Amino acid sequence: MQDGKLYFVTGGAGFIGSCFVIDTLAQNTGNVLNLDKLTYSGNPHNLDSLGPEAKARYNFVHGDIGDAALVSRYLNQCQPDAVVNFAAETHVDRSIADPSAFIRANVAALGVFLETVLNWWRTLAPEKAAAFHFLHVSTDEVFGALGPDDPSFTEQTPYAPNSPYAASKAAGDHLVRAFHHTYGLPVLITNCSNNYGPRQFPEKLIPLAILNALAGRAIPVYGSGGNIRDWLHVQDHCSAVHLALQKGSSGQSYNIGGKSEKTNLEVVRNICLLLDEMRPDAGGSYQRLITMVKDRPGHDFRYSINCAKIERELGWRPEHTFAEGLRETVLWYLNNESWLASVQTGEYRRWIAAHYS
Ligand code: NAD
Numbered sequence: 107m108q109d110g111k112l113y114f115v116t117g118g119a120g121f122i123g124s125c126f127v128i129d130t131l132a133q134n135t136g137n138v139l140n141l142d143k144l145t146y147s148g149n150p151h152n153l154d155s156l157g158p159e160a161k162a163r164y165n166f167v168h169g170d171i172g173d174a175a176l177v178s179r180y181l182n183q184c185q186p187d188a189v190v191n192f193a194a195e196t197h198v199d200r201s202i203a204d205p206s207a208f209i210r211a212n213v214a215a216l217g218v219f220l221e222t223v224l225n226w227w228r229t230l231a232p233e234k235a236a237a238f239h240f241l242h243v244s245t246d247e248v249f250g251a252l253g254p255d256d257p258s259f260t261e262q263t264p265y266a267p268n269s270p271y272a273a274s275k276a277a278g279d280h281l282v283r284a285f286h287h288t289y290g291l292p293v294l295i296t297n298c299s300n301n302y303g304p305r306q307f308p309e310k311l312i313p314l315a316i317l318n319a320l321a322g323r324a325i326p327v328y329g330s331g332g333n334i335r336d337w338l339h340v341q342d343h344c345s346a347v348h349l350a351l352q353k354g355s356s357g358q359s360y361n362i363g364g365k366s367e368k369t370n371l372e373v374v375r376n377i378c379l380l381l382d383e384m385r386p387d388a389g390g391s392y393q394r395l396i397t398m399v400k401d402r403p404g405h406d407f408r409y410s411i412n413c414a415k416i417e418r419e420l421g422w423r424p425e426h427t428f429a430e431g432l433r434e435t436v437l438w439y440l441n442n443e444s445w446l447a448s449v450q451t452g453e454y455r456r457w458i459a460a461h462y463s
């Protein structure tokens with residue numbers, strides 16, 4: 107794509123943001139500025155695969171989206187065509203342990219960020235201002251939980267967030283929407299389901315299960331293991347975000363889902379079977395390590411996304427099946443054990459010890 111645009115990405119050192127940065131620099135001629143606070147889940151090594159040509163079009167800024175002076179300086183300097191906001195606190199269990207960190211990052215800092223972008227956007231010439239997009243990456247968790255036979259979430263499903271994380275993301279979405287309605291800021295919101303793929307921080311189910319299996323540790327499954335998630339490959343997510351930026355209508359939200367609903371027990375069993383094949387263990391199948399543990403408080407039973415709108419209006423389709431995507435993902439972790447070792451810092455070990463003890 108010869109777009110030559112400047113993308114102001116936030117949270118681009120995290121799991122999904124780094125995939126978006128890598129794909130953007132690979133697929134078009136644009137430039138990326140990545141503003142990231144480098145919290146425990148932000149990792150500059152997630153961008154190590156950028157080659158010299160891509161690196162020449164990439165800049166990293168260490169900072170907080172809530173730092174108005176810093177953000178304003180870089181907006182004025184680089185005059186972006188789009189802001190793509192991935193920055194957030196993202197782990198549901200951590201939000202249960204410490205909700206205020208989520209309110210600070212996902213609501214308060216986002217509010218400051220929106221105001222800073224708005225103030226800069228108002229200085230633009232009319233043509234540039236009209237072409238600009240503020241794309242906010244959100245989650246299906248804002249819609250609450252579904253029963254086994256309920257219809258999937260659509261863009262019209264009322265918000266009913268259940269965890270402090272989901273509530274903070276819902277509040278953020280409302281702020282984004284309000285900045286469009288009140289001030290005319292051209293915004294897009296995407297609400298996607300559970301992502302999986304390379305470089306996901308191993309506090310989330312899939313990388314945690316792989317890492318624990320490889321270390322011979324228990325693979326913890328909450329409650330009955332019957333909770334259902336709708337798994338979306340991270341590259342399919344990023345291609346949807348790109349399409350929304352290219353063709354989305356200002357003020358609209360788009361649901362993005364993988365059409366791969368699985369129970370948690372199915373997911374961890376599949377991971378064990380793949381590991382049995384790729385890295386057989388003398389002690390027998392990795393399934394012996396699956397351990398049912400105390401349930402997550404307020405654990406949402408099922409998420410399921412109806413993505414008919416983005417398919418119909420923007421022509422998006424997920425390209426990965428869960429079976430192929432999970433196989434590739436397991437293989438990536440097997441081939442990147444040094445990455446896995448490098449993210450298990452003191453902070454990671456502290457969280458695991460506190461949460462699973
Ligand atoms: P992640 O935790 O891997 O990465 C988050 C990134 O944001 C990190 O690099 C972190 O350093 C950065 N960050 C946090 N607070 C910041 C701040 N105040 N200023 C600047 N940078 C900050 O998360 P992820 O899984 O990549 O999620 C990215 C986005 O996608 C989030 O908004 C999340 O809510 C949303 N989302 C994630 C999933 C999923 O399954 N992972 C699904 C739906 C939506």
Ligand code: DAU
Nearest residue numbers: 196197198245246247299300309310311326327328333370
């Ligand atoms: O649906 C989108 C959301 O998906 C994103 O908005 C969040 O940022 C992302 O973290 C994810 O939230 P979940 O809570 O669904 O993801 P997690 O990987 O933490 O858990 C997936 C399922 O697995 C969930 O039902 C809880 C369960 N689980 C999780 C962990 C960490 C376990 O059974 N054991 C575990 O140890």
